Amino acid sequence: MKTNIKLAAIITYLSVFLGVIISLGSTPYIVSTLGKSEYGLYSLVNSIIAYIVLLDLGFGSAVIRFNSKFISENDTNGQRNINGMFLVLFSGIGLLALLASLILVFNFNSIFSSLNESELSILKTIFIIAAVNVAISFPMNIYSSIITAYERFVYLKIINLLRVVISPAMMVLVLFMGLRSVGMVSVALGLNIAIGLANYFVCRYKMKLIVKFSTFDTKLFKEVFSYSSYILLSSIAFQLYTNADPLIIGMFLGATPIAIYAISTQLNTYIMNFSNVLSSFYLPKLTKMIVKGADQARLMVELVKIGRIQALIVGYIVSGFVLFGQVFILIWLGEGYRYAYTIALIIIIPQITSIVQSLFATMLEAMNRHKVKALIYFSIAILKIILTLLFIRVWGITGCAIATAAGMIVNVILNNIYYKYKLKFDIFYFWKEIIKVFIPVVLLGGVCGYLLTFVSISSYLQLGLYVILYSVLYAATMWTFSMNADEKQIVTGPMRKVALRSQT
Template sequence: MMKINQLKAGAILSYISMSLGYIISILYTPIMLRLLGQSEYGLYNLVSSVVSYLGLLSFGFGSAYVRYYSRYKVEEDEENIAKLNGMFLIVFSFIGLVSIFAGIALVKNTEMIFGNKLTSDEISTAKVLMGIMIFNMAISFPASVFNSYITANEQYIFQKIVQIIKTVISPFVTLPILLMGYKSTGMVIVTTILNILAELANIIFCLSKLNMKFSFSLFDFSLMKEMTVFSSYIFMNMLIDQINWNVDKFLLGRFRGTVSVAIYGLAAQLNSYYLSLSTAISNVFIPRVNRMVAKDNDNVELTFLFTKVGRIQFILLSLICSGFIFFGRPFINMWAGNNYDESYYIALFLIVPVTVPLIQNLGIEIQRAKNMHQFRSKVYLLIAIINVIISIPMAKAYGGIGAAAGTSISLVVGNILIMNWFYHSRIGLDMKYFWKEITSIIKALVIPITVGILMIKLVDLYNIKRFLICASVYVIVFSVSMWFLGMNEYEKNLLRKPI
């Protein structure tokens, strides 16, 4: 019962955290954009996209932790759990050290990495930003062991409360720093300090509350070898994600400059919010999926869970996606300024095709739990390479929209067409049942979509008062239509019970 409450509370707190994050972002981002300026904001995004590649040094071991912890937990093998903790702490501490040396090399070669589109002042700022971000990442590697332990123990309430506190505090600390004129450097320093405090909270919680044990007596090389093989394909997935979500900013930085990166970066920020909406639900089911596979590996039960979570994700994402199609452009213009108008079209190229894999992202954890994630990694790597090949000429010719279009094509081919075949034919999930359940919701979208089309044709949505009224009406129409035409009793009860 306690774990079920943790699951429910974890999902609820995830959405509270995200809701607070979105509200704060709506209020804070316009101020931040104007205080930083378009070029500085673009530079911040550009440096972030490059430093994020150091995250690949984790080699996907973080995802492997939950799988092997679940195996030992089912067997109630506390000794091997302690050895696992010790081994992961050693490995990730070493990775953190490597990331520092790799980061030093990046800082020394900043001019070569970013090309000649940046000014000398931008290069100097980029070096400072890169150094701070690298330090932040180096600390996060060993600290991630404790966060993984909290996840494996399904202690979502603590985990999400820490996240909420960080979300709320961040803008209140950052804004005065920006007003004092410290710009992106001050913003990155604040982020680093808050991350360190959050990691310390996780460590204290693991040691004092969860009684986390470590054993450093024997380093299990055979287990390390097994995990390396398992994680190698997760590493490929990480590499692919980096290419799909960060390479466009790097290409634009080299070929178009920081302003183009800023426009793309705002669209990518909106897309990241969209991605987080889906993963908030599926992430809390990761330990359950691993237990189900370790215990019975029942494809029928896995299909039911996969579909149940997918339907909830689709209901939520269809509201956000359709709402953004109708209201996204006036929102961006009023929120960020008309010099970010192109961000709307870039965001559409990113958001619309990613909706299908987002409602299926629990399938990724099912693949990993079954140790059948290798095929996905190989296919996605090929698609990511094609994405880069397409995006280079399109970024040169059409800027951010061209780069986003290249990413969109790779998402459709890899994430939608090939992976649905793989889930059905190889993983053993009944995708016919899945899509039958998903398409049964689509009839509930007809009325709100009709209302949305009438609104953009008949109403000036660039007036903030009319915008808010129309957006509210759209949400109400969508909710009523979904309640009566789309949702089943289980989904309705998810709303009835808390009320």
Template sequence: MNQRKLGILLSYLNIALHAVIGFLYVPILLHFIGKSEYGLYQLMGSLIAYFSIMDFGLSAAVIRFYAKYRALKDSIGMENILAISVRGYGAVTVLALAIGFICYGFLDVIFAGSMTVSEVAEAKQIFLLLLFNIVITLSTMVFRSVINAHERFFFLKGMETIQLVLQPVLVVLVLQRHPSAFSVAAVQTVLNLVLSGARVYYCFHDLHVKIHFHYWNHELFSEFKKLALSVFAVSLIDQVFWKTNQIILGIISGTAAVAVYSIASLIYMNYMALSTAISGVYLPHVTGMVARKEPISNLSELFIQIGRWQYYLLALVATGFIIFGKQFISLWAGPGFEDSYIITLLIILPFTVDLIQNIGLAIMQAMNRYDFRARIYFLTGVLNLLLAIPLGIKYGGIGCAVATGISMIVGNGFIMNWYYAKEIHLAIASFWRQIGRISLVTGVCLVIGYAANMYLLPQRGIGPFVLKTAMYTALYMVMIYVFAMNRTEREKIQATFRKLHIH
């Protein structure tokens, strides 16, 4: 099995682990530290997440250019681009620290109206710890990018698996003696420090990476800067979509409202991971295709092929959540989180359009045309912010989710599809015809599943929930295989079963 397929499988293993662990982990956290402390931890996490974008898009640029030189077997170029990148990461790490300390001084003012004095004091402690965590991440990010560019996904995703398993175990052990949001942040930071060190060791010991400055290339720097700043701009607006709503709610409504929105956030971030598990490993491959100047028809074929597989999976989760989401949230988080169901749906349904096309983002990065995405994403982010503040004040978390959903369907949906078709020349019309035919099958599954859940199997509880979701998954898989998949996709499924010796 090649590293790309292995990376996808490990990504899905991590997603499954994340879902299972999250199902157990969040109620345990709520039990140990309570709703307010959990909301405080999520609020500080949302605030500090802005510092993660201070990578300034360097990671994507390193992967793109390092993979390009690797495809061209240019070892001098590989060493040179890493030397330039290390200097860049050093600068942004210092900048992150400086801005972090400035923000730290204003936390009292920002949250004075919605938090108690003790909550503000603890928030400041958590903020400093998470800031240190970000510094660790930024200063070693270049090594993660190198491992990605070498397509060593077994190690890269394996480290993520270790973190997924170890972190909740260590957190629970620590919380038994020190039940606080600060303890959660401390465990997260220590584990990140250890795993970051392991990535650095792997790069030098196993990949034999060399970092050496050979020459200054102004044209290369211009291209590198263009891609890096474009990815940075998109990352900045990502925080508007995924974190600012929680900060708005924290300011106007307090930590309880943030906790409700955070439950929805955990669900839609896992939903996003289902898609990026596939597309996330394809940037080095797509960069190689572009470097070799393969025809656009090959890229269109890849775009449609990956999009179909992503849609099969996302449509299962989306329709399943429509049917069983209320029961899931009730079983998982308990009472008081009912709004999380509506918030989740308002975001994941329009978000699906973007997620089944995100291989297009890798194509744009490989072509170094990501600046258009940055400009459109900026405008849609501004739209989200302008809508989220008044809607959040009037309707709380649901209002913020409406703002995000509208913004995504306009920017990531209509405008990006126009660009893919007219400027990149991908076969968008063919893509949507195929997605439309698949949607007819998923629609039938949704109607059958919803009716069965409401009228034939209305029982509640963990046992009936697991049984019903398993039955719906089986129904969906059979319907998709028989009525939606094309011959090539069926042959891939059959080949996989033969390799597993399943008859």
């Protein structure tokens, strides 16, 4: 299983890397083809759709957890029953999502009064296509969750890798054909259907999975709903953080400022995707550990190990963005997007602590102890919305970013109090281990930042050379001052295996 996770992690990092490179290459073409206004509308639709997705009521994580539980207990009948129940639930939710979307479309004129008639027409068209995509996704997503519960990560990550490559290529193609944003959302719909069908056939014919439609188990449903309700609350809070700002900007400032803010949040998404790869694999593993009686000391070993690795990764990415982010944006999109760097920094830097502790959230789901965290997150999200509505009137899109950052800081503080005093985890030990990673990062970043003030970078080639130089310095610094023996073994172990194979 370790090999499975390692290979899946490698494929995931490759997918994220290719996704970033392809996105960086295609975004200027997409922005220039659509224009700031239509690109802002496309971003707005994605933000609205993210709220429609919340209708899954948190059952997506429940599919993984309860399948993992039944697998661990060798309860085949229970697994068949619960998957039948989930399929019925998700099909009903899909229909509800489509109905809610249609109702919403009829109210766009009053909601987005700052948009003109042409912009509203485009918004309605691409939103309806995106809504159909979401409605179909609900019943289809159950199969990817089941595959995750079986820890078939390699297959899932290969499928995602194909999506990463095919999706932007097809989007650029439809733009070239003149189909604009309508073509882009249509591509997403087509790919989603194809992947959903592939997952179904893998579950049905490769894994021999049978879904049983028996009498509705009310007791089991109550247990599932109790677990899922707080996943839902966390999901709502997450969407308020990541997708409320474009809606508020659209209501108060119009379509064009959304485009600048969208670039900042896009850069933040790149960093999140790179940094949270490992934690995405651990819900099945942690669930099985807890079912088998793992204590807090054993869980803390996993939390610290993954937290330090994530710190090494996010330290490199964020410090690199601080050093080279502004010049990259200027070369990439031009002077008109210069301010996206400042907005991105305000959002990204406070998020480092949450990224490092992301496995804590996964652990709480596995323990079915995620209620308090969900309540904290939701309360802070409401506070963030209030601050955004106040700050946007004074500082514009900068106020949105400041409100987001403030909420993140308060959220991390409250969560760590909960981990320390309620769950009795040794949080001081955790952060002591993390700080050992970050001290050399800060010192190296400070020295390199000072030296870069004497340098002028004006092309991708120059930027690439300096990034490579910084990468070498970062790797050498982390190896010498931050990484422990186990972390070095992760790097050298595969190299030694390759060397031994080449000698035989």
